[in-house]
Amino acid sequence: MNKIDITRIRRFHRTVTREAGVLDQSFLGRGRPLGLARVLNAIGRGITEVAAIRDYLGLDSGLMSRLLRGLEDEGLVSTTPAPDDARRRIASLTDAGQAEFDAYEDLSNTRAHRLLQNHPNAQALLDAMDLIASALGQHAVTFEEVDTRDSRAIWCLTQYFDELARRFETGFEVHLSKDPEATSMIRPQGAFFIALSDGLPVGCCGLKGHGDWGEVKRLWVAPSARGLKLATRFMDRIEATAHDLGQSVLRLDTNSQLPEAVAMYRRLGWTEIDRFNDDPYPDVFFEKRL
Amino acid sequence: MNKIDITRIRRFHRTVTREAGVLDQSFLGRGRPLGLARVLNAIGRGITEVAAIRDYLGLDSGLMSRLLRGLEDEGLVSTTPAPDDARRRIASLTDAGQAEFDAYEDLSNTRAHRLLQNHPNAQALLDAMDLIASALGQHAVTFEEVDTRDSRAIWCLTQYFDELARRFETGFEVHLSKDPEATSMIRPQGAFFIALSDGLPVGCCGLKGHGDWGEVKRLWVAPSARGLKLATRFMDRIEATAHDLGQSVLRLDTNSQLPEAVAMYRRLGWTEIDRFNDDPYPDVFFEKRL
DNA sequence: AAATTCATCTGACAATGGTCTGATAATCAT
DNA sequence: ATGATTATCAGACCATTGTCAGATGAATTT
Numbered sequence: 001m002n003k004i005d006i007t008r009i010r011r012f013h014r015t016v017t018r019e020a021g022v023l024d025q026s027f028l029g030r031g032r033p034l035g036l037a038r039v040l041n042a043i044g045r046g047i048t049e050v051a052a053i054r055d056y057l058g059l060d061s062g063l064m065s066r067l068l069r070g071l072e073d074e075g076l077v078s079t080t081p082a083p084d085d086a087r088r089r090i091a092s093l094t095d096a097g098q099a100e101f102d103a104y105e106d107l108s109n110t111r112a113h114r115l116l117q118n119h120p121n122a123q124a125l126l127d128a129m130d131l132i133a134s135a136l137g138q139h140a141v142t143f144e145e146v147d148t149r150d151s152r153a154i155w156c157l158t159q160y161f162d163e164l165a166r167r168f169e170t171g172f173e174v175h176l177s178k179d180p181e182a183t184s185m186i187r188p189q190g191a192f193f194i195a196l197s198d199g200l201p202v203g204c205c206g207l208k209g210h211g212d213w214g215e216v217k218r219l220w221v222a223p224s225a226r227g228l229k230l231a232t233r234f235m236d237r238i239e240a241t242a243h244d245l246g247q248s249v250l251r252l253d254t255n256s257q258l259p260e261a262v263a264m265y266r267r268l269g270w271t272e273i274d275r276f277n278d279d280p281y282p283d284v285f286f287e288k289r290l
Numbered sequence: 291m292n293k294i295d296i297t298r299i300r301r302f303h304r305t306v307t308r309e310a311g312v313l314d315q316s317f318l319g320r321g322r323p324l325g326l327a328r329v330l331n332a333i334g335r336g337i338t339e340v341a342a343i344r345d346y347l348g349l350d351s352g353l354m355s356r357l358l359r360g361l362e363d364e365g366l367v368s369t370t371p372a373p374d375d376a377r378r379r380i381a382s383l384t385d386a387g388q389a390e391f392d393a394y395e396d397l398s399n400t401r402a403h404r405l406l407q408n409h410p411n412a413q414a415l416l417d418a419m420d421l422i423a424s425a426l427g428q429h430a431v432t433f434e435e436v437d438t439r440d441s442r443a444i445w446c447l448t449q450y451f452d453e454l455a456r457r458f459e460t461g462f463e464v465h466l467s468k469d470p471e472a473t474s475m476i477r478p479q480g481a482f483f484i485a486l487s488d489g490l491p492v493g494c495c496g497l498k499g500h501g502d503w504g505e506v507k508r509l510w511v512a513p514s515a516r517g518l519k520l521a522t523r524f525m526d527r528i529e530a531t532a533h534d535l536g537q538s539v540l541r542l543d544t545n546s547q548l549p550e551a552v553a554m555y556r557r558l559g560w561t562e563i564d565r566f567n568d569d570p571y572p573d574v575f576f577e578k579r580l
Numbered sequence: 581a582a583a584t585t586c587a588t589c590t591g592a593c594a595a596t597g598g599t600c601t602g603a604t605a606a607t608c609a610t
Numbered sequence: 611a612t613g614a615t616t617a618t619c620a621g622a623c624c625a626t627t628g629t630c631a632g633a634t635g636a637a638t639t640t
Contacts, residue, residue, distance in 0.1 A: 004445065004490075005416055009402035011488045012419035013313070015427045016306045021348075023303070033596060051617070058311075063598060065619050087606045087617040112299035119425050120517025126295055128418035129302035135409050137305045155294065198301045200294075227410025323626060341587070350628060355589050377587045377636050 026107050030100075037104060039067045040076060043091050044101035049082070050089045076100055130224035134197055141197045141230060143237060148182040148192045148206070156194055156204035160220035167257065184208045185217065191241045195221070195230050205234040207241055214242040216252035219261075231261075235268055239290060249289055253282030316397050320390075326364075327394060329357045333367060333381050334391035340369070340379045366390055420514035424487055431487045431520060433527060438472040438482045438496070446484055446494035450510035457547065474498045475507065481531045485511070485520050495524040497531055504532040506542035509551075521551075525558055533580055540580065543572030 027037045042053045054064045068091060071077040076097030082088040093101055116122045134141075146153050185192045189209030194201050203221040207214050216238055221230045242250055251273070254261050262284055266272075270286040317327045332343045344354045358381060361367040366387030372378040383391055406412045424431075436443050475482045479499030484491050492515040496507040506528055511520045532540055541563070544551050552574055556562075560576040 005406060005412075006399055006402050007490060008416050008419055008423075009405065010398060011490045012423045013310070013398070013402075015423040015488060017310045019426050020303070020307045020310060035597065060598060060600090061618065062600080062620080069619085081606090085607070085617085089618065108300060108303070109296055112296050112303075115299065115425065116295065122295075125421060125425055126298050128421045129298055131415060131418045132422065133298075133302045133305040135405065135415055136309050198304060200297060200301045325627070350630090351588065352590080352630080353628060356627095359589085371636090375587085375637070379588070 023108065023111060026111075027104060030103060030107075035063070035067050036070055039064075040071060040093075040097065040101055041104055043077060043093055044098070044105070048090050048092060050079070050091060053091070071097070127224065130200070130202075130222065133200075134202065134222075134225045134228065137197055141195050141202065141225070141228065141233075143193055143195050143233065145191055145193050148185050150194075152194055152196075152201040153192060153204060156201050156220060157218060159222065160204065160218055163220070181208060181217065184210075188245070190214065190245070191238075193234060193237055195225070195234070197225065203230050203234065205231075205238060207238050207245075209245060209247070212247060213249040213251060214238075214245065214247040216250060231264060232268065239288075243290055247290070249287060251276055251285065251287050253277065253279060253285050255282055256284050313398065313401060316401070317394060320393060320397075325353070325357050326360055329354075330361060330366060330383075330387065330391055331394055333383055334388070334395070338380050338382060339372070340381060343381070361387070417514065420490070420492075420512065423490075424492060424512075424515040424518065427487055431485050431492065431515070431518065431523075433483055433485050433523065435481055435483050438475050440484070442484055442486075442491040443482060443494060446491050446510060447508060449512065450494065450508055453510070471498060471507065474500075478535070480504065480535070481528075483524060483527055485515070485524070487515065493520050493524065495521075495528060497528050497535075499535065499537070502537060503539040503541060504528075504535065504537040506540060521554060522558065529578075529580060538580055540578045541566055541576065543567065543569060543575050545572050546574050 024034055027034060030037070032040075038057055039053060042056055047053050047056050050064065050068065053059075054061060057064075059067070068077065068079065071091075072079065074096075076094060077091050078094055079089045079091045082090050116125065119125050148154075148157075184190050185206040185208050190207045192206045193204065195203035201222075202225040205219040206217040208217050216235070219231060219234060221234075239250065252265070252270075253276075254265070256262060265286045268288075270288045273285050273287040275285050314324055317324060320327070322330075328347055329343060332346055337343050337346050340354065340358065343349075344351060347354075349357070358367065358369065361381075362369065364386075366384060367381050368384055369379045369381045372380050406415065409415050438444075438447075474480050475496040475498050480497045482496045483494065485493035491512075493509075493511040495509040498505040498507050506525070509521060509524060511524075529540065542555070542560075543566075544555070546552065555576045558578075560578045563575050563577040565575055
């Protein structure tokens with residue numbers, strides 16, 4: 001371990017802590033203590049169950065209750081018992097609360113906006129942020145099954161095809177809006193999954209149904225999230241889903257120009273088979289019996 | 291401004307804030323409130339004047355005084371009046387204080403260490419951190435005149451030659467330890483500057499003395515700090531120093547494969563001249579009269 | 581020499597965040 | 611039905627942090 005490497009991390013940490021402090025100050029400028037602001041923001045971000053907020057912010061139940069009461073007294077939040085279990089309570093923003101939340105959002109967004117505008121290479125900056133956020137939050141990646149027309153799914157697929165176009169010089173011509181394959185990756189024929197890191201999509205993978213066998217399609221992991229074994233976790237999910245759908249065999253095609261992918265499939269117990277389609281791009285074909 | 295870009299920044303911010311909170315918690319584990327720990331760390335990092343600490347941590351003078359007293363009572367810190375102005379006070383760590391500071395350092399370092407070890411691409415992670423820290427702290431870059439044998443100067447020069455070796459396929463053979471040019475970039479013949487961002491070297495530039503004229507050498511800015519106009523600030527300093535040393539003309543050589551550099555010199559008022567040395571690498575030559 | 585300015589300190593006080601104990605009401609297990 | 615468990619709430623309490631006015635002693639200005 002290099003000494004200057006530690007210096008670099010420590011410097012990063014200090015800078016970013018200071019930045020966070022500045023934002024906290026600007027939040028305080030709205031005349032509300034930070035505790036209340038944090039709860040309001042959690043609710044605004046869609047964390048509505050009291051227990052979930054407490055967990056997210058790491059608060060004691062007594063303190064949580066008082067903060068919630070404070071927001072209610074201000075008329076920013078209202079709470080109702082959960083329909084299925086009246087012990088749990090659901091918090092939601094009133095109109096005034098929504099307005100306050102928006103004001104907080106504006107403070108953050110303005111700061112973010114200015115940071116990007118003042119930087120000579122905003123794209124590199126964003127990539128760097130993704131990389132770091134993924135590294136720090138690598139235990140927090142969740143998976144969600146979505147429709148292929150979900151906006152986050154489309155974002156992943158766009159990234160995926162962009163990357164293919166970059167790596168294969170022949171290019172790719174895909175019109176996602178009327179993608180003929182998309183419908184076969186929707187239940188009950190197939191399925192489509194995305195991986196989310198704190199709400200940001202960082203990967204996708206599809207299972208296309210062909211009756212009694214399934215085909216793995218469009219496995220993609222964002223560059224910032226590579227090395228975190230997301231692909232393996234995707235494949236676990238795909239296999240489980242294929243099993244549920246009554247498929248006994250999985251197949252997939254890939255390209256020898258992607259040696260990491262080929263090596264991974266071998267490691268996960270796939271066996272190479274003969275070409276099973278006439279797609280011009282792939283040149284390696286795999287199969288796995290469940 | 292793209293909406294998902296804002297999402298990405300916000301996600302980054304949340305992740306990093308959470309990370310900072312975790313470190314604060316581990317600091318609290320040493321049984322001392324955060325305020326005291328922060329003051330102790332500031333002193334350990336070399337911020338010794340009471341006013342400077344107050345400024346750095348953004349504290350009220352009353353609170354500052356009390357925290358300092360607390361550390362003194364614990365026997366971790368001692369204060370003395372400043373020799374030139376007995377109103378100001380200088381804080382310093384006692385042996386026990388140094389030991390405590392080291393313990394805090396260990397907590398941070400261990401965390402940093404583990405982060406790097408668990409990541410598939412530590413180098414990319416560090417580069418990303420540098421980029422972000424430079425972007426966030428772009429107003430905090432300071433310049434320092436140092437000897438060319440200073441360890442930070444050598445680090446910059448190593449980076450510089452590595453980069454040249456990468457950009458010019460012919461390669462570079464420089465032995466920094468017995469670099470014949472280094473001594474002519476030391477006073478009184480010349481000078482050498484480095485740029486520091488929160489303690490991390492992010493650039494360098496040398497002025498080599500040739501009697502009545504000076505030569506600009508080894509201007510380098512770290513990739514993470516490019517676009518922040520550091521090169522311009524270096525040149526301002528070099529010109530001022532050359533003037534002080536009684537040099538009336540500055541010259542430099544560069545290469546047409548570095549079009550950003552060539553464009554910058556033109557913008558700063560340099561005029562192209564004929565070759566003035568027989569170095570094989572450069573093919574463009576500039577002069578500026580002061 | 582007196583007045584002013586300055587850096588720090590002290591004491592009083594308020595706001596905030598955090599912890600704990602026990603109350604309440606809903607739900608679950610037996 | 612009874613007791614145990616669960617989620618939230620309320621009250622008491624303390625430590626920490628933040629704020630303010632004025633005191634002290636050193637330096638600077640007039």
